[in-house]
Amino acid sequence: MKIFKFGGASVKDAASVKNVTQILQSEGTESTVVVISAMGKITNAFEEVIDAYYNKTDKLSENLGIIEDFHKNLMNDLFDKDDEIYKEIDILLGELSWFLARNTSQRYNYVYDQIICFGELLSTKIVSAYLTKIGVENNWFDVRNYIKTDSNYRDAKVDWDLTQELISKKLDASKLNITQGFIAANDTENTTTLGREGSDYTAGIFAYCLDAENVTIWKDVPGVLNADPRVFEDTTLLEQISYEEAIEMAFYGASVIHPKTLQPLERKDIPLLVRSFVNPKETGTRVSKGKMLEPFIPCFIVKKDQILVSISALDFSFMVENNISYIFQKLHDYQLKVNLIQNSAISFSVCIDNKFNKFDEFYNELKTQFKIDVQKGVDLFTVRHFDDKAVASIEAKGTPLLTQVNKETIQIVLVTK
Template identity: 30%
Template sequence: MKVLKFGGTSLGDWERFSQVASILTDEAAQGRIAAVLSAPATITNSLIAAIDNATKGQSVQAIVEHIDTVFNHLLSGASPVLGEALESEFKVRFAHQLGQWQQKLKGIELLGYCPDEVQADFVVGGERMSAALMEVLLKAKGVQAGQLDPKQVFLAQGGILESAVDIQASRERAQNIDLNANQAWIMPGFCAANDEGQTVLLGRNGSDYSAAALAASLGASQCEIWTDVDGVYNVDPRLVNNAKLMSKLSYQEAMELSYFGAKVLHPKTITPIAQYHIPCVIKNTFNPSAPGSVVSRETDGSEAVKAISNLDNMTMIDVAGPGMKGMVGMASRVFAAISNAGVSVSLITQSSSEYSVSFCVASNDAKTAQDALERAFELELKNEFLEPIRLKSGLSIVSLIGDGMKTRKGIAAKFLNAIAAAGANLVALAQGSSERSISAVVNQQQVKNVLVASHRCFFDDSHDIDVLLVGAGNIGKELLEQIKGQQQVLAKQKIRMRLCAVTNSSKMHLDEQGIDLESWQDELAASEQAADLTKLRAWISDAQLRNPVLVDCTSNDAVAQTYPDFMAAGAHVVTPNKKANTGSLGYYQKLRHAALVNKRQFLYETTVGAGLPVIDNLKKLVAAGDELHKFNGILSGSLSYIFGELEAGMSLSEATKIARDKGFTEPDPRDDLSGMDVARKVLILAREAGFNLEIDDINIEGVLPDNFDATGSVEEFMQRLPELDAWMADMIASAKQEGKVLRYVGEIDEQGCKVGIAKVAADEPLFSVKGGENALAFYSRYYQPLPFVLRGYGAGGAVTAAGVFADVLRTANWTREVTQ
């Protein structure tokens, strides 16, 4: 025989009720079954509310009408299936039950209170009506069905409102039932009978417990708990988006999960089925084809940690003081006092110095526990052998659970790292001697962050990159296009790259779940949040970003000054912005120190040579012990293009105009022609090579002669530029007579650094470099007389964006660390 249980959400309306009936019909066709039913959703709460109103002398009419409406809607849906006789049978039962409810409510109102035995019999009426309607519905479908009375099957012990089934006695009772009399048995959940024959309740999750107890009493082959989820998840799916369904788990794992907050099964439910080794399957009423989760003696040992649970609304109580140390029996007295107060303890820790013992209780019980301790230790508190009892509320217990944790090394360390990555404060840590669980106490407001970080740490082998884009101009847009186009390739490499923040000069849009790369521009335009780097930095600290990467695609000095603060907030920094590395030497050194102490990456490959791997190669040479003796290079794609066109016979003004129109130059070509951009790149290379220089130490000769008037608007400048065409043509002709070409070159040698127009001979590496190419020649201790040369295209947003993209990818195997 198989036992199936259906909860209130599975029976809440006719469509759902009918679905359950279809499931039971199909199951009954396969073999004998017993179904345990809860009351339809809202009914039990309504019945309890009716009792509360009646004791206070308040009206119960609206509540009774609601209950009547719920069952009449169910009957209305069932009516076409039932036929006249079966419909009449249920109407008689419901009318009788409704009359009993109304009669008892009048009595409760007269008494002004409700005795426990009356309440118990009153609230299980919802379950009885569910069972009654299901019985007639199955009969209408041709299933031989009958009712099991839980008061005849179950013998329970304990309080009227919170009893436990005596399984052995109930098994003996069940032997007197002729189970062959029906193919399907229907039983109301949530209740049993005590020795005196009174109706008693089975407490929280009572219907689940009823099903487990019935399976144990009948010796069922399997128990199924049908609910509104596909099974047991390895973390609360309401808090963690990518929670995973567990196909199987052991009784012990399920017990630990339920004890530490999982809502699918209660510890009371697990005990009977574990005792008699009955598999329990958690299935979804609304997705019956799903396999569900199996709780049995077997477990899936492929993962050390099986699941993560959270138990909220906890308070930690500290009993501390010099009177604790070396005093035999103090802990015993503490927990005896708590036990006598009827308070359950969820977690215990004690300091090795014996100075204090701490434990967690439900916050609702905290005051009761405190009062009990103050009474038990009144003398010690009065004489200051103990400090005042301290309570810390607003806590949650987050627990790792899994049979595979036994003897596995490093589990606790990974757990602590995940808590730190979540930016949470660890209040206490405890591990069970079975090694099946490790529990951490954290502030409840941080519990979601801890769950997300822990789930990523133990169940997600993807490398996350959370992009925070500052600057949505040409390079920024091109970068996002490249990221969008590479999503499938990145997924194959288990790299999950998301755009989590984007900001321009006026607005920003933030979404820790990821911004759609198809519609980011519309979302940014629609955002009502003003651009604010301080708020962005604070958001990074609060949001659950596993690997945040600030990508600065501006040329703004103010943005560059914020890099250390972003690193302290846990973000890497990737940028083509040269302002940070060419500011003061002190700030340059501060950046490296910030990256070091915060264990973050500061990547700026595209500040020199666009997409060429210049910085990385230079760093590797220096790290390997090489020394830079001399450098010269063409470091501007726009000037490379212009001087290439000059060599081909084009005038300076025409070449500059075409380069501007193609987007090779800055919007104001004077920014390129001044040589300052090349000077900044030379300064970066010099500093990377170990030269402690400032920008003023570089001798800068621009393309334009000093006596040329380069003032005014861009258009005015462009109109005057032809005045230099003849001058430039003479320079080109002079170089040509020497068998040389003109190039705009940056140089580093023992005399210092300079940038300017140079005549380049045919046997030099830079002779053939033009058309927007960059080329860099490093002469070092290892590379001489032939230099180490890097050469490639160096102009345009696509090349720069590709270089930024490559830098961003270098952060893939990092995880967030927070140092403040």
């Protein structure tokens, strides 16, 4: 029993869908659960729909049209005009229109999940129908009937007991199963999601509940590299990474593996393979028990567009437990993700991600009680297993504002040139 995960980049056009089906045919089409994300950048396109709908702008029908045209154009290269799939896609788009017309809820996160899920529903319907068309029997299922969560929309927490029970009881794991990543449902059958880029986590959940042999995440890169190839020119493929090391890398922001994915796999000792859908014969990266890192070289992680905030008390008193815990509570309340902390006697600095755009509210609340210096638009570079050469290469990229070192890791906040 194995789990495959194909992300948006692997199903971004008709040729990519054909490539996915070829990989499935050569890797075996039995005892597999295939988890698929929305096609290309369609989740972002759905976010535009949500924005237009929620803020009642005049862009709603245009944004919906972009999504419909994208899928129909792609389908025209895969199917014949009278194939059943066109009706199925129209039914899904009809369900979406029905929701948009009938919904009365003002809860943004709830509305977001009820709309965003259509990206994964559309992509899996299309891949499943194409497999059927070329003669590969498969079982499409709605993941919302299997993965159950709480009602924390947009970042839902999995109900592991119920999910385990449903997957064990209802899923025929001997088949080639096709399902959606990222989406789930709560106990009232409303759609929830596991957080952006959460399809890897879906693969981890199925692997855990089915005691899978392994999970393969198919990517447009040869595997996990020692740096993001979009930012660094010379990168090296990491052949083996221990779970602990991969969790550290994901924690510091290595976006190639979703951080939550590794925990369920580690608990059951299920290897995670990261392989290239461009060169599927290559072995890629293996994350498993064993060597920490092979080859053992510095690994670079970048988080762009961070905010560096230095906070001190107005009366120059020490920054200690009581005010630090207060600041942390506020960071939590405003959903600001802290990526680095440093404190001295009178100042407390944090490097944060303003993912939910709530920094200004946080700032306005704190500025009455603290002196706050803010530097927006900085980059946070983390180097695991650093050496002098690696540090120098980062420092050459701009002006370092803050550096923090521990045994295996150095973090440098920079204003880049």
